[in-house]
Amino acid sequence: MSGARAGRAVGNLPDDLSEFVGRRAEVAAGKRALAQSRLVTLTGPGGIGKTRLALRLASDVRRAFADGAWIVELASLRDSALLAREVARSLGFSDRSTLWAVATLSDHLSSRRALLVLDNCEHLLDACAVLAESILRTCRDVRVLTTSREPLGVTGETVLPVPTMSLPDLTDSPTPDLVLRSEAVRLFASRAAGVLPSFAVNEVNAATVAQLVRRLEGVPLAIELAAVRLRSLAPEQVLDRLQNRFQLLTSGSRTAEPRHQTLEATFEWSYELLADDERTMWRRVAVFAGSFDLEAAEAVCDSDGITRDTVFGLIDGLVAKSILICEPDQVPARYHMLDAVREFGLRKLREAGNEGRLARRHRDWYAGLAAAQEGLGRRQVEWIARLHAEHANLRAALDFCLDKPGEAAAGLRAACDLWLYWGAHGHLTEGRRWTNALLAAAGLDCRLRARGLWVAGYLSVSQRDVKAALPLLEEARHLGLDRDPSAAAYSTLFLGRGVGLLGESERGLALTEEALALHRAGNDWKGVVLALVQLLWMRILNGYLAGTRELFEECVSTCEAHGERWMRSYALWAFGIAAWLEGDADESTRLETEALRLKRDLRDEIGASACIEVLAWIAASQQDGQRAAALLGAAAGTWQSLPGFLPQQLQERNSACREAAQRLLGSGAFDAAFTFGHRMTIDTAIAMTLGEGDGSPKPSSVAAAGPSSSLTDRECQIVALLAAGKSNADIGRTLVVSTRTAETHVRHIMDKLGLSSRAQIAAWAASGGMDSD
């Protein structure tokens, strides 16, 4: 599963796409600042290299943070109310509660030592400042590194302006060695060699290259845009054309900040060098938020001389000229622009009078994607990944619909089409914001309104905000019974869920059965499956086990017929609980294990935690206290971000399991095993639960490890370094011993503690083994 939770993995920093050149002084200053200050902000205009520098800093210091370094990319986020949830998403967990998201985030981070990198804060400056203050107040081992065009203005903030790159000195006859001392020249040479492998700074071109980078004032993005032109121009030609462009620029307004003028001039120059259709393509792809794929570009950008057949060639050309960046690890390939480049493109699009038209085409494409995606079905996993990749563009499309008069209905349709994406994949708050805003704006088409109401109601129920949900669902049901059978069926289903949460179990069951009948009458297999799982669950929760097998079997067979795995996994989980309640632990284990394997494939962290929870109960009932405690700990991390998620009846089972495990182990050993499970990544927790992997941590082996008093001081130092993620080579460097010596120490530690892997040593340390004497 991607985006593992903070404290359970090393982070999400991306790999460098190109060589990181120079910035030695800035990196050193940044490290010093992070060592002394808990909030560091890198400032500077667009194109100065703030993001690259932040990523390099984070990469260099991440080993000092046991719970990793995490980047949150904010460029495409426009709604400040979603900031904390976006941070949570980047950390790999979703906050589905209605509580203050900042508090959930702080709870998650409060016991962790992590570095948060908030990239591109300028358009959310106030929200980022308030968030940073709140986190730093409550999470003493978290540091925050931000990039922004201006400081956040928070007490205790250390501001590091990012300068331009160092320039070569002006001399009459600069030598290659002399000019290569400057970072700007080295950057130019690196990027030029990327497009022209034979390029090198030499006696012939050293002076020209020096003049070029001085002309570009050492602005990294400007240098990169110029360097890639060496594919087809000599350095002298690049310099001449730039000089002409700068003369034009300086004859105009002098009020712009000089570095901004430099970048602007470089953009204008790059733009002019393009063929007409490439310029058109630059303008048009600026309409995409975040990244986009070729299919989207073909659909949105083809018109007036650009056809679908020519789009790829133009995209390829823009990539070659560093206007677009290709993301190499994505399949299909995705492309994005740096913010400054995109802003220029949007400006040109506006000047050409085409922004509205392109924005509409963009909306049409993404609304079409929303309509085409399968909430449930064979291609579900593929669609989830695709929607996740397109999230920024979906937001931009919905923003367009909300802003433009007369477009709200189209927006509401798209938002409703995404109801399962919002609800099942951690975007409940965002989904509610969109549907509520679009409902308010969308006018009075009754069928669309009914649909919007039940979707808003479903999202509210899923967030346990039943008070907000009921009036929405009741109105939707009223409208639906009159005009739209599908809306009637879904609103009735979720109304049943809502009243069930209020404790009205009989009414909830009756409504669910009514919804099932409505979905059957409408031949809606998806609705039938949803209703069957809900009915199965509500019967089990209320102790009506008779007839659950028939519900389960019908649900599973319907899911199998349509290749549907999400609801099948929930049916397995629910029926596994029924089996356990009937005393059949083996059958329960089989069902929960099968569900857990599906949950892993579906990347359903909440569902996986629910399976692990039930398997903990089974372990406790089988007198395996170690396993029960560890599994409870593994599941607890998820429940922390979902207060009230477990219904009362299951919370009682959770408490009973906890008490049983404590009786079996004693409180000290229980706490150690619980912590051991709690600190795992969800992937490791699943592997442990399924008993997979060679050398994966086992609660029994870690809990049975020997006392720390058997370790020497040096060995204790090494355990601490292992727990911080250090390799043997790192340990050697830190302790000034050879790597072989470090390896020998690690073997001795394993022998003394009775453990068999580095992961077990780290887990033992994490569970308090070093404090256990």
Next chain:
Amino acid sequence: MVTAKPTDGSANAAGNLATTSRLALFVAVCDMPGATEALIGGVHRALDAAARRLAAPDKPVRYLRAIYLPGEQRCIWVFKACDLATVRLVNDTAQAPFEQITEAVEYLTESAESVANP
């Protein structure tokens, strides 16, 4: 002697800003089941910080206080502002939860008013 009057000075303040030089009172209401003192305190500080940052001569806003109703597990955040949109912006900046934001009228005794509106 208690004299009750709406604090904005107009005879019928509901729905109307008295004058452009006066700020109206607004409340944001939110159910907060299971809220702790730490949680409410956190939102309270965030709203205060957000209002201070966002206040401008053309968009005045002040965050005044939080009122928690333990029996109902409901919180009320109280503001003075030029308009509802500004209050919403403060809430969004602080990412404070709310179900509704609405204009309010506050009736104070003379002694309470002199404290509330120095």
